[in-house]
Structure formats: structure tokens, C-alpha cells
Amino acid sequence: MxxxxxxxxxxxxxxxxxxxIFTNCVIVSVNIIEKAKGKSLSSSDLILVTLxxxxxxxQFVMTANDFLSLLWSELYFSDGVYATLNAMLFLPIYSSFxxxxxxxxxxxxxxxxxxxxxxxRFKLGIxxxxxIFLVVAIIISVIVSVxxxxxxxxxxxxxxxxxxxxxESDIPKLSITYLIPSNIIGCSIPxxxxxxxxxxxxxxxxxxxxxxEKSASNGFSPRTEARERAAKTVGxxxxxxxxxxxxxxxxxxxxxxxxxxxxxxxxxxIYLYSPTQxxxxxxxxxxxxxxxxxxxxxxxxxDSKQTDAAKILFIELNIHKDLDH
Numbered sequence: 046m047x048x049x050x051x052x053x054x055x056x057x058x059x060x061x062x063x064x065x066i067f068t069n070c071v072i073v074s075v076n077i078i079e080k081a082k083g084k085s086l087s088s089s090d091l092i093l094v095t096l097x098x099x100x101x102x103x104q105f106v107m108t109a110n111d112f113l114s115l116l117w118s119e120l121y122f123s124d125g126v127y128a129t130l131n132a133m134l135f136l137p138i139y140s141s142f143x144x145x146x147x148x149x150x151x152x153x154x155x156x157x158x159x160x161x162x163x164x165x166r167f168k169l170g171i172x173x174x175x176x177i178f179l180v181v182a183i184i185i186s187v188i189v190s191v192x193x194x195x196x197x198x199x200x201x202x203x204x205x206x207x208x209x210x211x212x213e214s215d216i217p218k219l220s221i222t223y224l225i226p227s228n229i230i231g232c233s234i235p236x237x238x239x240x241x242x243x244x245x246x247x248x249x250x251x252x253x254x255x256x257x258e259k260s261a262s263n264g265f266s267p268r269t270e271a272r273e274r275a276a277k278t279v280g281x282x283x284x285x286x287x288x289x290x291x292x293x294x295x296x297x298x299x300x301x302x303x304x305x306x307x308x309x310x311x312x313x314x315i316y317l318y319s320p321t322q323x324x325x326x327x328x329x330x331x332x333x334x335x336x337x338x339x340x341x342x343x344x345x346x347x348d349s350k351q352t353d354a355a356k357i358l359f360i361e362l363n364i365h366k367d368l369d370h
Contacts, residue, residue: 100319
């Protein structure tokens with residue numbers, strides 16, 4: 046890889062890491078503060094906290110993984126380090142995907158009106174079922190990601206291979222017998238479930254029930270606004286999920302050569318996944334959106350106060366200079 050590409054990748058990764066950690070910390074801290082004040086967290090809030098913690102972990106591990114691969118490739122491609130970092134990277138990725146499923150299914154059960162008795166029981170018992178779903182999601186992610194430690198191999202070098210191919214064969218790889226099942230369980234199945242949830246929500250919103258919830262003043266009821274806000278959140282999460290999924294597949298199969306435009310695009314999509322997802326979740330929650338606006342206003346007020354203080358100090362210095370003259 047060219048030095049320019051390495052420097053640009055490190056700079057973008059650093060910026061997205063700071064942004065991702067900040068936005069996900071907002072999601073987690075706002076809900077934890079409310080819990081500390083004695084307020085009960087809804088099922089959606091509990092999923093958002095878990096998803097935020099998973100994304101923070103993913104951001105740290107991905108940053109350590111990529112910086113190590115770019116700055117100290119010999120250590121990174123050693124068998125033990127490469128296998129361990131892969132497992133540590135897959136765990137928060139798969140966890141994030143399954144937590145996204147929990148959130149989308151939760152929204153789906155809250156929005157869609159079901160007639161099936163089993164689904165109706167799920168809908169009524171969702172507050173008690175969400176913690177169980179989250180634990181199951183973590184267990185599935187651990188089961189899928191940990192075997193990556195024992196699934197690395199190196200091609201056996203032969204003297205007839207060119208130098209470039211000999212160097213590539215010396216790099217550890219993940220076995221196809223691990224990649225296919227782990228990809229299906231950790232990525233494909235969650236993507237299908239998110240897509241199904243999104244379809245059911247859209248179908249519900251497009252039905253005639255939305256028109257019945259309009260008030261006499263032709264405005265939308267709070268329930269309708271909440272449903273549409275949840276539908277937008279699930280829709281954007283699906284688009285982001287598909288973008289990350291496609292980029293991840295293209296990177297794993299080495300579809301684009303390193304430093305090529307396609308490779309750079311896939312890398313940027315992966316780097317932006319966590320901060321983009323957190324922004325979508327913040328915009329989809331009135332509570333989190335208001336907290337973020339308050340933080341931005343507070344930072345603006347501090348900047349303006351510092352600017353005013355600097356102006357006052359500058360004026361006082363000028364006055365003292367004039368008096369001295």
C-alpha cells in the first residue's frame with residue numbers, strides 16, 4: 046500500500062473513531078443517567094444501550110486492528126495475533142447485527158397489529174422478552190466468532206511460485222469452512238430478519254390504519270408520528286446494514302486490489318458504519334435527539350463565552366497600553 050493511502054486511512058479511521066465513540070457514548074450515558082434517576086428503561090432503550098456498548102467495543106477493536114495492520118504488519122500477521130484480533134473483531138460485529146435485529150423486531154411488534162395468538166403474546170410480553178433476546182444474541186455471536194481463533198491457515202509455499210504469490214501465501218487466512226457458516230449465521234440471517242421487519246412495518250404504515258389515526262385537525266396523532274419515526278429508523282438501518290454487508294463481503298473475498306477506488310469505498314463504508322448507525326438511532330429517538338441538541342448548544346455557548354472573554358481581554362490590554370502612552 047502506498048504511504049498516501051496509509052496516512053489517509055489512518056486519518057479517516059481516527060476521525061470516525063472519535064465520532065463513533067462520542068455518539069455511542071451519548072446513547073449509553075443518556076439512558077444510564079435516566080436509570081440512575083430512578084426512571085425505568087423501555088425495551089427500546091435497553092436495546093439501544095446494548096447496541097451502543099457493542100459499537101464502542103467494535104470501534105476500539107477495529108481501530109487497534111487496522112492501526113496494527115498498517116504500522117506493524119509483521120506482528121499483525123503472526124498466527125496468534127491475527128487469529129485473536131479476528132475473533133475480537135467478529136464478536137462486536139455479529140453482536141451489533143443481532144442487536145439490530147432485536148431493535149427492528151421490537152419496533153415491528155410495537156407497530157404492526159397482529160392477529161396470530163402467538164405473535165400477540167410476543168407483543169404483550171416484549172418488555173420481559175427483550176433481555177432474553179439480547180442474551181441469546183450475545184451467545185450466538187460468541188459461538189460464531191470464537192472459532193475464528195482456530196480457523197486460520199497458511200498456504201504451503203512452493204518453489205515454483207512467483208515472489209508476489211509467495212508473499213501472499215505467507216499471509217494467514219481464514220478457512221472457507223469457517224467463513225461460510227459464520228457469515229450465514231452472523232450476517233445473512235440477521236439481514237433477512239431486519240428486512241422482514243422493515244417490510245412488515247412499511248406494509249402496516251401503508252395500510253388504511255394510518256388514515257384512521259388522523260385527528261379532526263388533519264394532524265397526525267403522537268402514535269402515528271412515533272410509528273413513522275420508527276419506520277424511518279428501521280429503513281435507514283436496513284440500508285446501512287446492506288451497505289456494510291456488501292462491503293464486508295467484497296473485502297473478505299479480495300474483490301478489489303488494495304489502494305484501488307473500490308477498495309477505498311468499501312473501507313470507508315466499514316469505518317463509517319458505527320458512527321452512522323449511532324446518528325440514525327439518535328435522530329430516531331426524541332430523547333436522544335434532544336440530549337444531542339443540548340450538548341451542541343452547550344458547546345456553542347462555551348465557545349461564545351471563550352470568544353467574548355478573549356475580546357474583553359484584548360480590549361483591556363489595549364486600554365492599558367493607551368493609558369501607559
